[in-house]
Amino acid sequence: MRQQTTDEPPVVLMDPTRPPRPVPGCDVCAALDRQRAAAEARSDIKRATTCEVEIRRHPHPGRSEE
Numbered sequence: 893m894r895q896q897t898t899d900e901p902p903v904v905l906m907d908p909t910r911p912p913r914p915v916p917g918c919d920v921c922a923a924l925d926r927q928r929a930a931a932e933a934r935s936d937i938k939r940a941t942t943c944e945v946e947i948r949r950h951p952h953p954g955r956s957e958e
């Protein structure tokens with residue numbers, strides 16, 4: 893397979909910050925993490941990446957930043 897030049901950045905699977913950790917006790921994060929795992933299992937990287945972004949961005953009012 894040849895590397896294609898596109899405007900989109902390549903998907904980096906070896907990103908050390910991934911997968912993001914779902915916040916314990918947060919149902920939304922847990923659901924997103926399951927979706928991410930399922931997407932990854934079927935090689936749906938785009939979907940998995942979307943879930944990762946949502947996990948990272950999910951706000952948790954009342955919790956202190958780690």
Ligand SMILES: [Zn+2]
Pocket residue numbers: 915918919920921922950951952
């Ligand atoms: Zn959450």
